[in-house]
Amino acid sequence: MTFMMKNVSYSMKQGGQYRPILKNINLSAAAGEFVSIIGKSGTGKSTMLKLACGLEKPDEGEILIQNEPSVPGAAGYMPQKDLLLPWRTVMDNLLLSPEVQMQKKEKRKEAEALLERVGLSAFEKAYPHELSGGMRQRIAFLRTLLTGKEVLFLDEPFGALDAMTKKDMHQWMAALWRELNKTIVLVTHDLHESVFLSDRIIVLHPSGETEEIMVQLQRPRETYLSPEITELINTLESRITHESYQSIF
Numbered sequence: 001m002t003f004m005m006k007n008v009s010y011s012m013k014q015g016g017q018y019r020p021i022l023k024n025i026n027l028s029a030a031a032g033e034f035v036s037i038i039g040k041s042g043t044g045k046s047t048m049l050k051l052a053c054g055l056e057k058p059d060e061g062e063i064l065i066q067n068e069p070s071v072p073g074a075a076g077y078m079p080q081k082d083l084l085l086p087w088r089t090v091m092d093n094l095l096l097s098p099e100v101q102m103q104k105k106e107k108r109k110e111a112e113a114l115l116e117r118v119g120l121s122a123f124e125k126a127y128p129h130e131l132s133g134g135m136r137q138r139i140a141f142l143r144t145l146l147t148g149k150e151v152l153f154l155d156e157p158f159g160a161l162d163a164m165t166k167k168d169m170h171q172w173m174a175a176l177w178r179e180l181n182k183t184i185v186l187v188t189h190d191l192h193e194s195v196f197l198s199d200r201i202i203v204l205h206p207s208g209e210t211e212e213i214m215v216q217l218q219r220p221r222e223t224y225l226s227p228e229i230t231e232l233i234n235t236l237e238s239r240i241t242h243e244s245y246q247s248i249f
């Protein structure tokens with residue numbers, strides 16, 4: 001497995017007391033796999049990603065990226081907010097990460113090629129405020145890609161986009177993922193998005209338990225709500241709200 005979380009538990013200090021957030025989590029992704037994490041708000045999805053990429057340490061358990069303990073920088077991470085620096089151009093934003101800065105010359109060439117590949121070359125010298133929301137998210141994703149990591153953790157990258165732009169982004173992401181053969185773990189609230197993009201979907205319950213649903217739809221997938229897609233979305237919705245997974249804490 002390219003990414004693995006084994007028996008991970010994590011609690012957080014809230015109001016002077018530690019409260020368990022994640023309990024005994026087991027999660028993995030094989031090389032080139034696309035895995036989504038869904039679940040009610042506050043169940044700990046973003047926390048799971050921060051643990052996965054080494055930004056937080058678990059109370060118990062083990063987290064491995066390509067068979068090595070996860071440390072910051074072992075994987076690519078795209079946080080919820082795109083965090084493009086407003087005073088830097090698109091190119092300068094792309095070259096921002098410390099690991100990219102170390103090989104700036106090669107990475108600039110790679111960045112140019114990536115911009116070309118996704119049709120954004122004309123915006124190399126633009127500033128973030130000159131871009132649409134969808135473009136900003138594309139640039140933020142390219143910045144994560146430029147780190148050259150095999151495993152990428154994406155926290156709700158399309159959450160703030162309107163429905164039409166989101167649909168375009170889903171197709172864009174699906175095509176790019178297929179082409180680049182990266183391992184992607186995505187947190188999302190959008191069930192259609194999880195079905196459209198994923199090989200496997202993990203439902204994180206308020207109890208801290210997880211449940212796994214395989215998506216066996218052929219690729220490339222329909223962008224409209226076909227009966228198969230609708231059925232899967234309904235299944236996911238019923239799993240998220242399932243009675244037997246009420247909080248045990």
Ligand SMILES: Nc1ncnc2c1ncn2[C@@H]1O[C@H](COP(=O)(O)OP(=O)(O)OP(=O)(O)O)[C@@H](O)[C@H]1O
Pocket residue numbers: 012013014021039040041042043044045046047048
């Ligand atoms: N800095 C913090 N200090 C204390 N508690 C926190 C902190 N950040 C998050 N939490 C708590 O940890 C729990 C999990 O938060 P997290 O953001 O991981 O959930 P989530 O499933 O990603 O939520 P959402 O879907 O709303 O983004 C929540 O109950 C939240 O209140």
